[in-house]
Amino acid sequence: MNIGIIVASTRPNRFGGQIGDWVMNEAKKRSAAHYTLLDLMEINLPFLDEPKLPAQGDYEHESTKQWAKMIGDQDGFLIVTCEYNHSAPGSLKNALDTLFHEWQNKPVSFVGYGAMGGTRAIEDLTRITTNLDMIPQNSSGKGTHIMLFQNLDENGKFSANAHHVASLAKTLDNLEKWTSILKEVRPKLYT
């Protein structure tokens, strides 16, 4: 089964790159799923520029078709998100808004970082992904939250501690379980 790790921040000098790399390195040590890094900074999606509604699935632009293939190939997702003004960054909202069916009936878990571990961004993402017919994993203990400003070394680098590693392992255990279950039943859920 395939799980996409989406790194949301596209900001120059972002912390998201360091955290995305750490998450990807931990994920690569596991054998139950094949993990792919989907970095929105590299993918550089335009703002939604399709004439038809995403739910129609009839994409005109090559950039949308490529994004649809990247997401369609995955069975589940781990979103690595920052928090901007108590919500998710616009880059991520746009990436979610651009598609519909490719997200549907797939689980999504979260790694959040920020002053409060990205919790307010993740609350919003729980509503947004629910409308995309995803199955968000956001009850207590199901995600990983990094209190950014308490976990930087003197050079401003993020260094994961034992709590982060254990929390991410739990997040991935749960995500792999749901990804496996939904991969099996997904064909029956389409009407």
Ligand SMILES: Cc1cc2nc3c(=O)[nH]c(=O)nc-3n(C[C@H](O)[C@H](O)[C@H](O)COP(=O)(O)O)c2cc1C
């Ligand atoms: C536009 C903007 C809004 C922000 N708002 C919040 C916020 O609401 N809550 C929070 O915890 N941090 C907030 N921050 C601080 C971010 O947590 C911090 O800058 C973090 O590094 C952002 O992730 P990034 O570097 O990967 O883009 C904000 C940062 C920016 C740039």
